[in-house]
Amino acid sequence: MKRRELIQWLVATAGLHRLDSxxxxxxxxxxxxxxxxAAAGRALDAHALQTVTVAAERIIPATDTPGATxxxxxxxxxxxxxxWHTPAERDRFLAGLPELDVRCRARAGKDFVDCAxxxxxxxxxxxxxxxxxxxxxxxxxxxxxxxxxxxxxxxEAGMRALGLFPLPWRYDGCAPVSTH
Amino acid sequence: xxxxxxARTDFDAIVVGSGMTGGWAAKELTELGLRTxxxxxxxxxxxxxxxxxxxxxxxxxxxxxxDRRAIAARQSTQRNxxxxxxxxxVFWTDDVDNPYTTPADRPFHWFRARQVGGKSIIWGRQVxxxxxxxxxxxxxxxxxxxxxxxYADIAPWYDHxxxxxxxxxxxxxLAHLPDGQFLPPMxxxxxxxxxxxxxxDRFGRERILTIGRVANLTTPHLGRAPCHYCGPCHRGCxxxxxxxxxxxxxxxxxxxxxxxxxxxxxxRGLIYDARSNRITGVRIVDAQTRAEREYTGKIVFLCASAxxxxxxxxxxxxxxxxxxxxxxxxxxxxxxxxxxxxxGWSDRREIGDRPNGIYVPRFRNVASRHxxxxxxxxxxxxADRPGWRSALRAPGIGAxxxxxxxxxxxxxxxxxxxxxxLPSADNRATIHQTLVDKWGIPSLHxxxxxxxxxxAIHRDMNVTAAELLETAGAKNxxxxxxxxxxxxxxxxxxTARMGRDPxxxxxxxxxxxxxxxxxxxxxxxxxxxxxxxxxxxxYMALTARACHHAVDLxxxxxx
Numbered sequence: 001m002k003r004r005e006l007i008q009w010l011v012a013t014a015g016l017h018r019l020d021s022x023x024x025x026x027x028x029x030x031x032x033x034x035x036x037x038a039a040a041g042r043a044l045d046a047h048a049l050q051t052v053t054v055a056a057e058r059i060i061p062a063t064d065t066p067g068a069t070x071x072x073x074x075x076x077x078x079x080x081x082x083x084w085h086t087p088a089e090r091d092r093f094l095a096g097l098p099e100l101d102v103r104c105r106a107r108a109g110k111d112f113v114d115c116a117x118x119x120x121x122x123x124x125x126x127x128x129x130x131x132x133x134x135x136x137x138x139x140x141x142x143x144x145x146x147x148x149x150x151x152x153x154x155x156e157a158g159m160r161a162l163g164l165f166p167l168p169w170r171y172d173g174c175a176p177v178s179t180h
Numbered sequence: 181x182x183x184x185x186x187a188r189t190d191f192d193a194i195v196v197g198s199g200m201t202g203g204w205a206a207k208e209l210t211e212l213g214l215r216t217x218x219x220x221x222x223x224x225x226x227x228x229x230x231x232x233x234x235x236x237x238x239x240x241x242x243x244x245x246x247d248r249r250a251i252a253a254r255q256s257t258q259r260n261x262x263x264x265x266x267x268x269x270v271f272w273t274d275d276v277d278n279p280y281t282t283p284a285d286r287p288f289h290w291f292r293a294r295q296v297g298g299k300s301i302i303w304g305r306q307v308x309x310x311x312x313x314x315x316x317x318x319x320x321x322x323x324x325x326x327x328x329x330x331y332a333d334i335a336p337w338y339d340h341x342x343x344x345x346x347x348x349x350x351x352x353x354l355a356h357l358p359d360g361q362f363l364p365p366m367x368x369x370x371x372x373x374x375x376x377x378x379x380x381d382r383f384g385r386e387r388i389l390t391i392g393r394v395a396n397l398t399t400p401h402l403g404r405a406p407c408h409y410c411g412p413c414h415r416g417c418x419x420x421x422x423x424x425x426x427x428x429x430x431x432x433x434x435x436x437x438x439x440x441x442x443x444x445x446x447x448r449g450l451i452y453d454a455r456s457n458r459i460t461g462v463r464i465v466d467a468q469t470r471a472e473r474e475y476t477g478k479i480v481f482l483c484a485s486a487x488x489x490x491x492x493x494x495x496x497x498x499x500x501x502x503x504x505x506x507x508x509x510x511x512x513x514x515x516x517x518x519x520x521x522x523x524g525w526s527d528r529r530e531i532g533d534r535p536n537g538i539y540v541p542r543f544r545n546v547a548s549r550h551x552x553x554x555x556x557x558x559x560x561x562x563a564d565r566p567g568w569r570s571a572l573r574a575p576g577i578g579a580x581x582x583x584x585x586x587x588x589x590x591x592x593x594x595x596x597x598x599x600x601x602l603p604s605a606d607n608r609a610t611i612h613q614t615l616v617d618k619w620g621i622p623s624l625h626x627x628x629x630x631x632x633x634x635x636a637i638h639r640d641m642n643v644t645a646a647e648l649l650e651t652a653g654a655k656n657x658x659x660x661x662x663x664x665x666x667x668x669x670x671x672x673x674x675t676a677r678m679g680r681d682p683x684x685x686x687x688x689x690x691x692x693x694x695x696x697x698x699x700x701x702x703x704x705x706x707x708x709x710x711x712x713x714x715x716x717x718x719y720m721a722l723t724a725r726a727c728h729h730a731v732d733l734x735x736x737x738x739x
Contacts, residue, residue: 154237169408171532173369
């Protein structure tokens with residue numbers, strides 16, 4: 001439901017009165033929920049999409065060149081989960097992703113997206129290490145990272161940053177690395 | 181021209197197929213004055229709409245990874261081709277509409293293209309001449325039957341084809357891999373130059389490394405622009421810088437005013453008249469409307485690809501008194517060789533995407549005799565740096581990891597062998613007893629396996645690739661996970677072989693049916709042995725040669 005639709009519904013059903021009984025904390029949660037609904041992806045709900053967006057940006061941050069957010073990586077990941085991966089692969093990913101919240105709550109008492117960047121990085125580094133030592137198929141975090149790198153390096157922002165676009169339209173087999 | 185007084189047929193010539201060889205038949209026959217009908221089973225191709233080589237990854241829904249679910253459902257065989265991807269998949273057939281079978285334990289990859297241009301749109305463009313090492317091989321080894329031609333018979337036609345299609349390459353003066361009419365060669369990169377020099381120092385002329393001979397232009401050529409090194413040739417080429425029938429031969433045929441090109445025309449069979457012992461025409465079904473009709477012609481050229489041409493002959497029950505149609509299926513065995521890493525040149529990179537690699541001409545059983553196998557193989561390959569793809573599974577996150585993505589990684593050099601496959605009567609395509617395609621045309625059952633000789637060749641590729649890499653100072657040498665599945669190189673051939681005896685071959689030395697004199701087969705079906713060179717150049721040269729011969733016979737009223 002979009003915010004405008006919610007307000008129309010509240011007015012039309014006299015539901016506004018119900019808001020009086022809500023505590024400020026609950027009102028905030030309701031507002032955040034409605035906001036996230038508006039930004040949901042196809043495979044990822046709003047919270048998951050936001051989580052993926054922040055995690056991807058921590059993996060490939062904006063520096064002097066664009067980062068994962070600038071490159072639209074989370075939309076690509078949502079597209080891949082919705083239309084490319086098998087249901088089993090998608091379920092494995094979606095089942096793993098809330099681990100970011102679990103670990104951040106244990107560490108800092110907040111969801112991943114609300115944690116300080118330093119806490120986010122610690123949690124992601126630990127998962128990166130663990131994903132490399134698992135033996136039971138691909139770790140969900142390895143998939144997130146793979147899709148982040150692939151999505152970044154095949155985006156316009158990423159390919160420009162990597163010097164892969166625009167195309168040179170010539171061949172030099174022994175060019176100095178600094179050449180673009 | 182006044183070659184043909186009679187106008188009783190719809191056309192002077194009918195060509196089945198518009199790809200690599202069909203385009204050449206169209207060009208040669210129309211230029212020699214024949215009103216020619218080209219029948220293409222697939223759709224028309226309009227380069228301005230259908231060529232998509234410049235589409236950037238971010239404009240593809242799956243960034244080049246392809247619509248995995250649709251491909252699994254409709255193109256589960258075609259997707260195994262090395263030139264199949266998210267965009268080029270439209271140039272391959274639908275496996276559901278075009279079924280075939282194999283024994284359960286002997287898979288065969290039949291990669292098929294149905295559109296104007298056929299597989300010439302998606303081919304690898306590597307072109308290498310054969311020599312008498314190849315044409316004399318069956319006779320020398322007592323294998324199958326002798327080729328009815330030698331290098332001297334085909335050399336002028338190699339020249340003829342080279343001059344038209346445009347081949348860039350380096351002359352090396354090797355007797356067993358004759359030089360062609362080359363445009364300037366593409367450059368070797370720094371590591372390839374190093375490997376070439378080290379190989380020269382150790383092996384002299386026995387094992388040489390040369391730049392690939394490729395049908396991509398390095399200079400303007402007959403109205404076509406030189407290559408601009410964008411990379412994905414298999415998606416088309418709007419500047420017509422590589423040879424395909426769409427880019428070159430079909431426009432030449434059209435320019436004569438004597439070409440009729442009919443897409444969506446699936447040949448159901450040849451029409452045979454027993455009284456005159458001639459093919460009088462071709463029966464087609466329209467792929468879209470299912471309407472059936474017949475076209476008549478004085479001569480018919482089958483250029484439908486080796487297995488499709490055999491299927492047409494078998495379904496038509498003509499030209500097979502030798503019982504050799506469909507037999508002797510050959511391909512090239514691959515996925516042997518090696519890749520090794522190099523220290524050094526870390527301050528150097530490639531700019532642009534060269535649509536070509538290196539070639540190491542065959543060196544086994546050339547000057548000496550190998551104890552384990554006859555025939556041999558050539559290596560293709562390249563040196564490059566992996567770039568960002570090596571970061572897909574690299575450790576780390578954050579700014580340092582981002583720098584890792586930007587690192588180009590170490591140089592590595594790969595050699596991939598392409599090995600000769602011996603002909604065998606048991607490697608055979610037959611008409612399936614019950615299975616038909618979407619248009620009700622009986623399908624093929626293909627039974628094909630590598631021989632012990634083929635597998636010995638494959639094993640040797642790993643041995644010698646390691647020798648070459650070690651000679652050049654490479655480390656961490658790894659080998660590919662071969663051998664390939666038969667058919668997987670997409671060099672299928674041999675299913676209507678040429679020979680010297682009507683009892684043991686389908687075609688004479690002019691690609692002409694022994695049984696029915698106005699029938700010619702000039703695609704890969706005609707091959708008597710497989711060589712180890714990429715075969716399209718030889719198919720094209722044989723086609724041009726056969727066309728001139730057929731027109732000579734028509735002029736002499738011998739057809």
